[in-house]
Amino acid sequence: MTSISTPLVDARRIVVKVGSSLVTNEGRGVDPQAVGNWCRQLATLAQQGREMVMVSSGAIAEGMRRLGWVSRPVQLHELQAAAAVGQMGLAQMYESQLSMHGMRSAQVLLTHADLADRERYLNARSTLLTLLSLRSVPVINENDTVVTDEIKFGDNDTLGALVANLIEADALIILTDQAGLYSEDPRSNPDAELLRSAVAGDADLERMAGGAGSAIGRGGMITKVLAAKRAARSGANTVIAWGREPDVLIRLARGEAIGTLLTAATAKVAARKQWMADHLQLRGAVVVDAGASEKLVAAGKSLLPVGVITVEGGFHRGDVVAVRDERGREIARGLANYSASETRIIARKPSSQIEALLGYSNGPELIHRDNLVLA
Numbered sequence: 001m002t003s004i005s006t007p008l009v010d011a012r013r014i015v016v017k018v019g020s021s022l023v024t025n026e027g028r029g030v031d032p033q034a035v036g037n038w039c040r041q042l043a044t045l046a047q048q049g050r051e052m053v054m055v056s057s058g059a060i061a062e063g064m065r066r067l068g069w070v071s072r073p074v075q076l077h078e079l080q081a082a083a084a085v086g087q088m089g090l091a092q093m094y095e096s097q098l099s100m101h102g103m104r105s106a107q108v109l110l111t112h113a114d115l116a117d118r119e120r121y122l123n124a125r126s127t128l129l130t131l132l133s134l135r136s137v138p139v140i141n142e143n144d145t146v147v148t149d150e151i152k153f154g155d156n157d158t159l160g161a162l163v164a165n166l167i168e169a170d171a172l173i174i175l176t177d178q179a180g181l182y183s184e185d186p187r188s189n190p191d192a193e194l195l196r197s198a199v200a201g202d203a204d205l206e207r208m209a210g211g212a213g214s215a216i217g218r219g220g221m222i223t224k225v226l227a228a229k230r231a232a233r234s235g236a237n238t239v240i241a242w243g244r245e246p247d248v249l250i251r252l253a254r255g256e257a258i259g260t261l262l263t264a265a266t267a268k269v270a271a272r273k274q275w276m277a278d279h280l281q282l283r284g285a286v287v288v289d290a291g292a293s294e295k296l297v298a299a300g301k302s303l304l305p306v307g308v309i310t311v312e313g314g315f316h317r318g319d320v321v322a323v324r325d326e327r328g329r330e331i332a333r334g335l336a337n338y339s340a341s342e343t344r345i346i347a348r349k350p351s352s353q354i355e356a357l358l359g360y361s362n363g364p365e366l367i368h369r370d371n372l373v374l375a
């Protein structure tokens, strides 16, 4: 075993991404052995207390097998139909393999647009975090019925990174059919060297990654390098490794140096602040009483509606709002779980009354601690 220990040892929340060509053994339907292997490792790591999320393609290839299609159709609507047929098989495979190892699984179909929309972002985030707290392994794929990004661009690497951002994962492991990132294309240049580690986002990486991937999954190395850059924005380290390497996930989590490690230059908390500052416009504010302000700042708690005195602006669920104390000082910013009009109704009320007042509940917090940064 290699003695270098990587940051993956301490990774508590890990997103693993596998592409079509690996899952389906070069297009011949879902490969039960390969999926079984990853599921055993996911279960082992989850049972060690890590939170594991799987982003897996392979629906189209499985659909083609089920439909008896020998060549990949060119029409997008046929590919989408194949994905719909095949997704059943893909989900079934993960569900049976994970349950064999004592783990519950959950199917989540997402699109990039879902994660760009603030309300959906928050919904997807709370669903995934709830699934993890329920000790389930979310199995995610692109929702091919409504979008065709991956079908067209082979881009589930990006989805993997977006999921890592969404749940602030510590690590993103991209499993592929190559040993990692090489200095040159190893298929045409025998002198190509495997890159052991680099900082995600380094411009040289994009140059090195060039070219496209195999005929089945079309996410070449470049999409992986860009995915690592994106994942690093929320502080996740990325590993690109060969998916059939024995016990690859378990060994990576033990700290073994396998494949290429692309480290995030920014730590998680700083990254979250950066993300809020860069990507989200302030849509409103709430003024909170001294008790709530104390709980936020000194005790590290969430903001509950009961502490809110006034509501400013017309924000929606998922928008960023400023939190001010009674003296008008901004003490924090965060993603609101309720819109401005809902907040006006539940302000000053205990969270136990939210459901009675609104007819539903998005949780007891107005801003959950995890979605909040102190000023």
Ligand code: GLU
Residues within 6 Å of the ligand: 020, 056, 057, 058, 059, 060, 061, 083, 141, 142, 144, 150, 151, 152, 154, 216, 217
């Ligand atoms: N999301 C699709 C799948 O899981 C797309 C993969 C592809 O284009 O082959 O099959």
